[in-house]
Amino acid sequence: MSRRACGLTAALALLAALAVPSAQAGTGPARDISRDTLAADDGWAATDGGTTGGAAADDAHVFTVTDRAGLVRALDGGSATPKIIKIAGTIDANTDDRGRSLDCADYATDGYRTDRYLAAYDPRTFGSAKPSGPQEEARKASASRQAERVELNVGSNTTIVGLGGSAVLKGGSLQVHDADNVIIRNLELRDAYDCFPLWQPNTGGLGDWKTAYDNIWLRGATHVWIDHVTASDKGRPDADEPTRFGRNYLRHDGLLDITNASDLITVSWSRFADHDKAMLIGNGDTATGDRGKLRVTLHHNEFDSVVQRAPRVRFGQVHLYNNRYVVPGDVHDYRYSIGVSTESAVYAENNSFTTPGHIEAADLVKSWNGSALHAKGSLFNGYPVDLLAINNAYNSGSERDLTADVGWVPASHGRVDSAERAAHDVERGAGAGRVR
Secondary structure: OOHHHHHHHHHHHHHHHHOOEOOOOOOOEOOOOOOOOOOOOOOHHHOOOOOOOOOOOOHHHEEEEOOHHHHHHHHHHHOOOOEEEEEOOEEEOOEOOOOOEOOHHHHOOOOOOHHHHHHHOOHHHHOOOOOOOHHHHHHHHHHHHHHHHHEEEOOOOEEEEEOOOOOEEEOOEEEEEOOEEEEEEOOEEEOOOOOOOEEEOOOOOOOEEEOOOOOEEEEOOEEEEEEOOEEEOOOOOHHHOOEEOOEEOOOOOOOEEEEOOOEEEEEEOOEEEEEEEOEEEOOOOOOHHHOOOOOEEEEOOEEEEEEEOOOEEOOOEEEEEOOEEEOOOOOOOOOOOEEEOOOOEEEEEOOEEEOOOOOOHHHOEEEOOOOEEEEEOEEEOOEEEOHHHHHHHOOOOOOOOOEOOOOOOOOOOOOOOOHHHHHHHHHHHOOOOOOO
8 A cells, every 4th residue: 555545544544533423323423522621529539629631721732643653742751731632543552653563572672582481480490589580681671662662651731532432542551640630531441461471479379470551550640530431451351361380371450550649530431341450449558658548439330341359449538339340141250349458448339230140249349458348229130238248247257347437428429329220321321432
């Protein structure tokens, strides 16, 4: 294909993205959501001044981007200049500056090879020591090369929106680090794939593989609204990866992690799917600097085919309401949905859980050094359940019983519907391409 023909194809793709109709048939072109701000009562991100993202951007800082190079330019190194970034079509983060696709072999350097790494650190011969030596150094160097491509820093006063119903960021990790006032909406994020996982021989008793990239990672971020996003491993699920050293060779980390004293976050009408560890709020039991932070609202989200961490919470005050949980009938590795950990204060109300028959209501909540969970209005396969009472009744004794007093009552939120009504609405309205 000639260069002129390629340019014409790209232009037509952009025009198609700009003209995609809304998800509601017959309503005409999708409205421009790029200057929307968070409603005054919509969760924690609406408090203490609210969240406006890049709504104040001047015309010179409104960008429509169609490739990684354009996205990087628009992000401006994570600057705090008010900006609106509209993503049209699919952007692949694993591309070079000319747009050429890159794969794991392109990042490998200093003699790194997977087979050599596996031979060097096989626990049957290397033992349980932390990997060190030439192949580990080569892995680090190779991982750094990939990180330069796929880690995308989002600065303060930024709005990122997908255009129409087909905007995708593939292979990238949006990182909101020490930034304030950010909006991410109407965007599908898929396959933040780590080419160079690290073997950790002493994790979980048997060892495990540690991966580097979340689809979205909030670190020290404040006033962030994430709305109508879809996040998954689409295209390369970890279930298809081989077993290495007796453990699944993981390639993906979280779909959305909220850590390092991030605060005042609202996540709404989003879909998290086909993944192991979906959402971590608070990254360590010893991270006492998180006390008084990690205030997060999660409402009208769908967790579909998620193994665990939907979410797992440490320290934070998390309002979890009107969410829909779906565990598929053929699941074999489901662990839990709501994780209650050190000093967490989860206020869960009117959430719906649909699971196959071999999963019990007692499986929905898991505690690690947790003390409290306020849970009411839950539906389990259409029947009302008391998650707190069930958790305590089936507690094996390895953890203390939870109390209902989490020490706070949510004050900033929209209408809380019944779990049945919310499940119906979320099934039809959550995820990218469904903004009304």
